[in-house]
Amino acid sequence: MAPTHSSYDVVIIGGAMIGSAVAWWLARDPGFDGRILVVERDPSFEFASTSHTNSCIRMQFGTQVNIEISRFGLHFIRSFRDYAGADAPGIHLDDFGYLYLARDEAEADRLRTAQALQARLGAGTKLLSPGQLRTAFPFMRFDDVVLGSHGPGEEGCFDGGTMFSEFRRRARKMGVEEVRAEATGFEETGGRITHVTLDDGARVACGQVVNAAGPNAARVAAMAGINLPVEPRKRYTFIFEAEDRLPRRLPLTVDPCGIHYRTDGALYMAGCPPETDGPCAPDDFEMDHALWEDRVWPALAARIPAFERVRLRNSWVGHYAYNTLDQNALLGLHPGCENLLFANGFSGHGLQQAPAVGRGIAEHIIHGGWRSLDLSPLSVARLTEGRALTEAAVI
Template sequence: MPSHDVIIVGGAVHGASAAYHLAAHPAFSGRVLLIEKDPSFAFAASALSAASIRQQFSDPTNIAISLYGIEFLRAIGERLAVGEDRPAISLVEGGYLFLATEAGLPVLAENHGLQAALGADMVLFSPEELAGRFPYLAVEDIAAASFGATGEGWFDGYGLMQAFRAKARALGAQMMTGTVTEIATEGGRATGVRLADGSFHGAGTVIVAAGTGARPLIEPLGLPMPVEARKRCIFTFACRDKLPGFPMLIDPSGTYCRPEGELYLCGAAPSPEDDPLATDFEVDHALFEEQIWPILAARVPAFETIRPGRAWAGHYDMNLFDHNAIVGRVPGFDNLLIANGFSGHGLQQAPAVGRGLAEWIVDGAYRMLDLSPLGYERILEGRPMVEKNIV
């Protein structure tokens, strides 16, 4: 008999969400073990992310996931309360503002129609309307913009992760510090995990939510895993001018910027040819000075004069196949599940994914949201899930 009904490898936001949703499921009474190699989470994406949520995707599954996510975040104080302790994650529904040039207008309009049809609260601005709403923006080259009037914004990602962990623990989930080195299998089933200290822990079901550490656990099972670590840098700065109602600004170049208290937080993906496998957490300050700041200063003239602040780097678990998450049963193994390859969207997708994994284990199928489009099968079949709004 296995020592635990479910073992979850990776104790950050997705592992913690799955542990909570399992422990809270009214039809589940099993034993859950959450294993994390670094409980300080010093290098975890959950702690180093820009921590934001949007419905402005082009794929209906991604939109539905974030629609559920914002409802979950709004009610987090009630949902994840432990006794009198009600967690707060400083959710700010400041909205995403996607700017589009004439070339990007058809995709923006198409995406807006789908988002609105699925219930997202999106507004399309003409250049004149945009200038009226956000007078501090330079919009001469902009044909239109899409803005999340409600339901989009930013929050404390580390706080969300810790709230999931605290509630899961209060509901009976066990937690362990250790490095999983192998998923043990036999006869098409996972039997447990082996740790670096040589110990073995049996499991009825195993979930791999190990971020950039998932590939060395999955590929020995004979499956391709197109997920690698990619470095992303985040920079902060102060601006002398007050810019009321500043949103999560997405420039047509892909550069983003949003408020962070009295400061601003910004970043951009490097060019594909300058985006190797991440092996360190060193900040690329030249990216800010040579690429990000010039773009932001041209878009927001007030940013021509700023005071740079703290900067840090984190690692995306980047799905190089199609930049979308891989969620659900691992093909060939009845009781091995995965939540990986979030490519920068992990925090906002954690509530829905954790619930979906719990439903799969308890009910044998997705109930609330159909997450099957994110399934591993598309990797094996060479069938990418197309998402046009990758930031």
């Protein structure tokens, strides 16, 4: 279906969680009365990162801006009806917490530094000695651990699916138009995009453009002659049942061996990157079944003896939109194009950062800069400035 109009004030390329969040925040803002078009090549979202996410939120980051984004994300989840309307559903949060484990003093020092920053910004993260870890989690082994960082009550898994569907549904009610198409090119004049070309040959005039194309963000950026260091990277998820259930919910445990695992309702979930973590084709979702037997299950059983007897129930592959520069989001305007805004490179944090980033990009479009939350440390301009914002706490 072709767009209804030939011209839009804002064209958003990518209609998954980030693009939908931007559209919703824009449409609800009384300072904006323009037309919005969301261009999405697959509205079933079968292979979108949004559909393959584990939908978690955490405070345990090592950079101030990421913690502030998470603090707002937590508030947004808890107060969703205040933003979306009294008729909106609540967004469930299973706050089982996160547990980071350090096996040497260098890793422990990183946890101590991060926890001090998190606490200063209002997070309830606590450091736990090996003895305290054994008391809190007696079903786990900590012989190789020198320190833990635990965030109870504010971290866990939220209903990202409901949030996503409500963003889209409510945006459409406010006049946002969605079109099933692929953006194939830009027409530019004087460093400004004037038209977006679609795969059916349609030309859509635009005021501003938002790149919210997830793992395909580099392709969209290249249409404007911009090199964006974002690439698809595989991440594996395994759902399993334990013969012997644990006596309490399992926090999302970030194990020094390179895997993570957590409670998943009555079951459990584990995840990891490939053995060799590098770029993959955008359509490559082939499962490496040997990972479970050779790497994940042995690591689980080594940490939690009860997991020696488990049954694998399901598994899938998703893609991170991986920022190879510093694994942080790339946001805002690029110096190379005055009306192309970026919301890319979340490296696995996109769902939890969507509320803050959607609001921020909308404010940038309407007001010409960040308003509610200063997202400038994540500016895409750091690519040309040679400035990295390293985030050590990437899963």
